[in-house]
Amino acid sequence: MTARERGRVLAAAALTLLLAWLVLYPILLVGVDAAHGDAIAAFARRPGEWQALWASVWISLASVALAAAIGIPLAFLFEWLEFPGRKTLGSLIALPAVLPPFVGVIAFLFLYGESGFVARAVQQLLGLAEPPWRLQGAGAILLVHAYSMYVYFYLFTRAGLAKLDASMLEAAQALGAGPWVTLRRVTLPLLRPSLAGAALLVFMTALGSFSAPYVFGGGFRVMTTQIVASKLNGELALATVETVALALVAIVALALIRRTEGSDVLFALGKGIAPRRRQLRRPAVRGLAAAAGWLFAFVLLLPHLTLLLVSLVPYGTWTTETLPPQVSLVNYQRLLAEPDRLAPLLNSLWMAAASTAAAIAIALAAGALVRRRLPWRWRSPIETLIALPWALPGTVFAIALAATFAVHEPLALRWVLVGTVVLLPLAYVVRNLPLTGRAVLAGFGQIDPALEEAAASLGAGRWTAFRRVTLPLLKPALMAGGSLAFVAALGDFVTSIVLYTYDNRPISIEIMSSLRVNEIGVAAAFGVILMLVSAAVLGVGARR
Amino acid sequence: MTAFLALAGVTKRWAHEVTVGPVTLDIARGEFVALLGPSGSGKTTLLRLLAGFETPDAGSVQVEGEEVTRLPPARRRFGMVFQHYALFPHLDVGANVAFGLAKTGAERRVAAALALVDLAGFERRRVQELSGGQQQRVALARALAPEPRVLLLDEPLSNLDPTLRERTRRELRALIKRLGITTLFVTHEQDEAFDLGDRIAVLSRGRVEQVGTADVLYEQPATLFVATFVGRANVLRGAPAQALGAANGQVLVVRPERLRFGAKGLGGVVRERRYTGAAAFFQVETEGGERLEVLAAPDAARVGERVHLEAVKVLPFAEPR
Numbered sequence: 001m002t003a004r005e006r007g008r009v010l011a012a013a014a015l016t017l018l019l020a021w022l023v024l025y026p027i028l029l030v031g032v033d034a035a036h037g038d039a040i041a042a043f044a045r046r047p048g049e050w051q052a053l054w055a056s057v058w059i060s061l062a063s064v065a066l067a068a069a070i071g072i073p074l075a076f077l078f079e080w081l082e083f084p085g086r087k088t089l090g091s092l093i094a095l096p097a098v099l100p101p102f103v104g105v106i107a108f109l110f111l112y113g114e115s116g117f118v119a120r121a122v123q124q125l126l127g128l129a130e131p132p133w134r135l136q137g138a139g140a141i142l143l144v145h146a147y148s149m150y151v152y153f154y155l156f157t158r159a160g161l162a163k164l165d166a167s168m169l170e171a172a173q174a175l176g177a178g179p180w181v182t183l184r185r186v187t188l189p190l191l192r193p194s195l196a197g198a199a200l201l202v203f204m205t206a207l208g209s210f211s212a213p214y215v216f217g218g219g220f221r222v223m224t225t226q227i228v229a230s231k232l233n234g235e236l237a238l239a240t241v242e243t244v245a246l247a248l249v250a251i252v253a254l255a256l257i258r259r260t261e262g263s264d265v266l267f268a269l270g271k272g273i274a275p276r277r278r279q280l281r282r283p284a285v286r287g288l289a290a291a292a293g294w295l296f297a298f299v300l301l302l303p304h305l306t307l308l309l310v311s312l313v314p315y316g317t318w319t320t321e322t323l324p325p326q327v328s329l330v331n332y333q334r335l336l337a338e339p340d341r342l343a344p345l346l347n348s349l350w351m352a353a354a355s356t357a358a359a360i361a362i363a364l365a366a367g368a369l370v371r372r373r374l375p376w377r378w379r380s381p382i383e384t385l386i387a388l389p390w391a392l393p394g395t396v397f398a399i400a401l402a403a404t405f406a407v408h409e410p411l412a413l414r415w416v417l418v419g420t421v422v423l424l425p426l427a428y429v430v431r432n433l434p435l436t437g438r439a440v441l442a443g444f445g446q447i448d449p450a451l452e453e454a455a456a457s458l459g460a461g462r463w464t465a466f467r468r469v470t471l472p473l474l475k476p477a478l479m480a481g482g483s484l485a486f487v488a489a490l491g492d493f494v495t496s497i498v499l500y501t502y503d504n505r506p507i508s509i510e511i512m513s514s515l516r517v518n519e520i521g522v523a524a525a526f527g528v529i530l531m532l533v534s535a536a537v538l539g540v541g542a543r544r
Numbered sequence: 545m546t547a548f549l550a551l552a553g554v555t556k557r558w559a560h561e562v563t564v565g566p567v568t569l570d571i572a573r574g575e576f577v578a579l580l581g582p583s584g585s586g587k588t589t590l591l592r593l594l595a596g597f598e599t600p601d602a603g604s605v606q607v608e609g610e611e612v613t614r615l616p617p618a619r620r621r622f623g624m625v626f627q628h629y630a631l632f633p634h635l636d637v638g639a640n641v642a643f644g645l646a647k648t649g650a651e652r653r654v655a656a657a658l659a660l661v662d663l664a665g666f667e668r669r670r671v672q673e674l675s676g677g678q679q680q681r682v683a684l685a686r687a688l689a690p691e692p693r694v695l696l697l698d699e700p701l702s703n704l705d706p707t708l709r710e711r712t713r714r715e716l717r718a719l720i721k722r723l724g725i726t727t728l729f730v731t732h733e734q735d736e737a738f739d740l741g742d743r744i745a746v747l748s749r750g751r752v753e754q755v756g757t758a759d760v761l762y763e764q765p766a767t768l769f770v771a772t773f774v775g776r777a778n779v780l781r782g783a784p785a786q787a788l789g790a791a792n793g794q795v796l797v798v799r800p801e802r803l804r805f806g807a808k809g810l811g812g813v814v815r816e817r818r819y820t821g822a823a824a825f826f827q828v829e830t831e832g833g834e835r836l837e838v839l840a841a842p843d844a845a846r847v848g849e850r851v852h853l854e855a856v857k858v859l860p861f862a863e864p865r
Contacts (some may be wrong), residue, residue: 167630170597173617174624175644175690185643189634 002438005431012369012382019362019385022430026400027247027392034244034402039237043245048221056207056223059141060253063198063206066146071153071198079161082277083289092297096157098535099303100491102508103527106515107303108144109135109215110310110524118305120322140216145206147303152205160194166275192260200257207244207250208393210494223249224395224494229397238430243399244517249388254391278499297524307531311524329523341522346511351504352489353430359485360478362386362433363440367474368466370441383441390434401427421504429493432485439484443477444470481539487534513540547606548573548726549594549694554603557588564589564750566603568714574724577755578719578741580731582773586750587730591696594728596620607693616655623692627699629683631671637682644690657689660719677708684716688723698727698746701736713739734774746770766859771797777838778803781863784810788855797859797864800825800839806854811835828853 034040043049078090100109110116114131122132135143168190173181188195210224217225223246232241280286312327366382389397405417417423447470455465475535493508500509507526514523545822547570555565564586571577579587592598594605596617596863604613612620632640642650643658661681662794671679687695700716701709704744717740720727731737737744738758745755746769751769754766765771778798780788785796787810815835816827822843828851829835847852 165628165630167626167628168632170595170617171626171630171632171686172643173597173625174595174620174622174696175686176618176621177643178616178618186632190632192634 007144008369011365013256015202015362015365015369016381016385017242019366019382021434022426023385023388025413026397026404027388030240030243030396030400033237034240037237039213039241041120042238044240045466049226049242049245050224050243052221052226053249055138055221056246057249059138059145059209059213059222060203060206062142063145063149063209064202066142067149067153067202068195068199070150071147071155072157072195074150075154075157075161079158079291080275080277081289082279083286083293085290087292089293089297093300094151095297095300096306097151098487098531098538099148100487100493100508100530100534101148101209102215102493102511103307103491103530104148104303105144105211106214106511106523106527107307108140108147110520111303111306112143117322124322131410136216136218139219141209141212141220141222144216145209145210148298149205152196152201154200157191162192164190164275169275187403200254203253203257204250204391204393207246207253208395208494210395213495214493224393227395227399228497231402236403239399240403243396247396250392250396301439304531307524307527310520311528313521313524315519315521331521335522335525337531341510344505344507344526347504348490348506348508348530351425351428351462351506352486354487355425355432355489356436356482358425359432359436360440360482362429363481364474364478366437367440367444368470383437386433386437386441388434389430390438394431394492394494395498397430397494398427400497401430418499419501421501424496424499424501424504424506425498428489428492431492431495432489434482435485436478436489439477439481440474443481444472446477447473479541479543483537486537490537491530506541547571548575548608549728550604550606551594552604554590554593554600554605556593556598557601558589564593565600567745567750567752567757568603569745569752571726571728573726573862576720576727576729576740576742578729578731578737578744579747580734580737580741580744580774581747583732584749585747587732587747589750590747591624591698591730593726593754594694595622595624595696617835621690621692622694622696623687623690624696625680625698625700626686627702629679629703631679631683631686633671635671635738636667637663637669637671637674640671641667641681641686641689643686651752652785653689657685660688661685662715676704677712680704680712684719689724695724695725695727697727699730701731715738734836746774748773765797765859768795768864771859771861776837777798780834780836782832784830784832784834788853788858790858791861793863795861795863796855797861798836798855799857800837801834802858803838803853804840804856805838805844805851807852809852809854810836811850813854814849814851817845817847820846821860 074093078086078093079425096104108116111116113135114133116135118132118136119131122128123130126132168186169182172186177185206225210221210228212221213222213225214228222231225243227239227242227246230236230242280289309324309327311331312329313324314326314328314330317326318324335345363386366386370382402418403422404414405423407414409415417426451469451473452465455469456462462470491508492506493512496506496509497512500506507530511523511526513527514520549571551567551569553566553568554564555567557563567590569577579590581587589598593600596612596615599614604611606612607620632643635643637658638654643652645653654667655664657664661684663678663681663685666674666678666682672684674682680703684700690753701712704712713736716856729737729740731740743755744756744761746753746761748769754761754770757766761770761774765774771777776799778800780790780796780798785794786792788796788798790796810830812828812830814826815829818825818827819842823839824844826838826840826845827835828838838853
């Protein structure tokens with residue numbers, strides 16, 4: 001072993017240990033905690049726990065089905081047909097992605113909730129004494145999930161269709177298969193990796209979803225809300241058992257869906273080009289497609305518009321009218337002028353920035369080490385540890401970190417961080433690792449190793465080659481991964497509600513407390529700011 | 545001869561300027577026809593019009609007197625081998641071949657089709673594990689298994705390495721002749737077209753320039769394009785053309801082997817000699833600066849020597865507008 005190789009292995013060992021301490025250790029501790037004591041018995045005895053666990057599973061399955069039912073047909077429509085406005089609509093349709101989960105939920109509340117615009121309009125129209133419906137329970141949760149998660153199916157299916165080789169479809173036709181047979185026997189099987197990927201993402205997101213069940217659940221509990229409720233009730237032991245139960249469901253689901261994913265060599269043979277888009281020729285059909293498209297886009301945009309409108313409502317001016325009688329910018333003025341209101345905004349920004357920077361630094365170190373410089377036995381643990389937080393719901397990590405850093409045992413690498421401002425950003429780092437890690441590792445994979453060798457042959461040292469060749473080539477991956485991580489941290493609610501302190505309370509917590517005291521205008525104004533910052537950051541990140 | 549497969553005035557307009565056709569072509573039952581042309585000549589479009597992947601803007605396609613112009617590909621009973629084979633990566637070899645077959649008796653017919661291409665027993669193999677030559681044969685077996693009326697091949701040999709290509713070419717011809725299936729075959733390589741086709745249709749800019757056997761195309765090209773695209777050709781205009789016997793305004797095409805060194809005729813200097821074994825190619829530069837290629841015995845001339853060229857046979861054409 002040369003000195004350089006020894007250095008690499010040492011660095012890999014250090015990184016593996018750091019990741020294990022951040023990612024794996026808290027989970028293991030929670031597992032050990034849960035195994036001790038009588039909380040397991042309490043968990044098993046209470047029917048409510050099993051109901052919540054089952055609710056989590058079926059809500060997630062139903063979310064996958066709904067998201068697929070909306071996203072897949074849309075993807076075929078936009079990828080295979082040509083009609084007026086296709087490009088604009090095609091990008092508008094991904095708009096739910098810029099609404100952070102909690103903000104999306106309150107927008108739905110203002111729009112479809114019992115005192116929302118739609119309910120008020122219907123009430124007014126029919127002259128009802130009571131609001132026509134209550135937005136609550138499983139149906140409300142599924143509505144929000146379908147809205148926010150169909151985007152995954154839409155984007156994944158479109159990507160899969162774009163990679164599809166037109167000659168495969170033609171070959172099927174030449175062998176006598178009609179359009180439906182071709183779809184069933186060729187197109188869908190070839191899309192299987194994309195569809196399984198989207199299903200996995202939706203299932204995991206729905207399983208970890210907290211905002212929608214928290215706001216709309218009412219008496220209907222899923223595991224994530226159950227865990228937080230136990231934690232807030234001080235039943236920490238029970239919360240850890242619940243956390244482990246949720247984590248186990250997530251891991252089993254991950255394994256099951258991965259098995260149906262099939263191999264990714266499916267496209268290895270395809271060298272052809274995607275099918276040409278079919279022009280819709282008949283004017284009536286074209287008009288109908290365009291109109292349906294714009295209507296759909298408008299419905300998708302309604303939550304965004306609702307948020308904007310509500311943010312302009314001064315406190316106490318909107319009571320029974322269908323539309324608010326007064327609009328002004330007073331909420332924004334208060335938000336920026338009062339230091340107490342401004343603090344959450346600044347908190348969220350610095351924590352998102354710091355956690356993103358840290359997650360990128362770790363991802364870069366992992367990428368530089370993992371890529372071709374390490375023997376296999378080191379690569380695999382690093383990659384697994386980076387991906388692990390993705391496989392577990394945010395609540396699981398929040399509880400695990402809260403439990404791990406509530407005691408002072410420096411020999412066991414545990415310090416009291418609960419109640420300090422560093423624990424929440426640390427949790428953001430853990431949650432961001434898969435986002436930056438996946439992007440950066442993929443980015444490294446796309447760089448031809450010969451480029452760094454060329455730099456070396458031209459006299460560049462290792463650092464110079466990294467700085468002048470690798471880093472510029474990684475820039476798109478860094479931007480993409482970094483923007484996703486920043487937006488996720490900025491809009492986070494599920495981790496924050498478990499780990500925040502008064503000194504680092506983030507925007508989502510402030511939105512929640514504003515809602516509690518009925519300051520809906522301020523809550524919406526915070527939501528609009530979150531939405532705009534998220535959209536801007538994602539836009540910058542998607543630029544090539 | 546009544547045509548088994550008849551194209552009449554088939555036309556496809558792409559954009560403003562790019563048009564394929566009108567193409568009229570009659571093909572007899574069991575005939576093996578090569579569509580030869582440079583890239584962009586419309587040969588692949590013509591094949592796709594036959595397969596039904598494109599619908600012509602005008603004209604008709606008939607098989608055995610049946611009108612199929614607007615019939616969707618699934619109902620034409622035309623077999624097709626794609627350039628990159630288009631094997632279904634999610635299915636094994638057997639399922640690929642069985643794709644176009646009815647369930648009953650499929651197993652036996654798959655075995656028969658695979659035996660035909662010398663891949664007996666390959667049913668359970670994954671297509672990704674096969675070599676390029678084997679993939680090409682699976683694609684052929686898949687196209688042949690449903691017993692199509694017409695077989696269409698889109699540059700089926702272009703993805704094979706050169707040594708394999710020549711052997712596969714012979715095997716392909718033997719197999720198709722044994723089956724007696726009417727076959728159209730797209731290629732941009734003259735050797736392939738000459739080797740495989742009973743007749744060759746030469747395409748240029750969307751039109752069929754000439755249809756005929758290899759000998760006819762080479763010895764009696766109908767147009768200047770065919771003369772220069774098929775076989776090596778020296779093209780002469782003006783004074784040097786007249787020196788070799790052209791009338792005023794004519795373009796002269798002379799094959800390298802139809803030129804020989806003599807005592808008089810077109811004067812020039814040998815600039816290059818490329819030895820090929822049995823013969824050598826000589827580059828002769830005339831006084832006017834044209835370069836002519838001459839195929840002659842290896843010792844017929846030396847580089848730097850002053851020579852005179854006589855033409856044994858010339859092909860005169862009118863100057864194209």
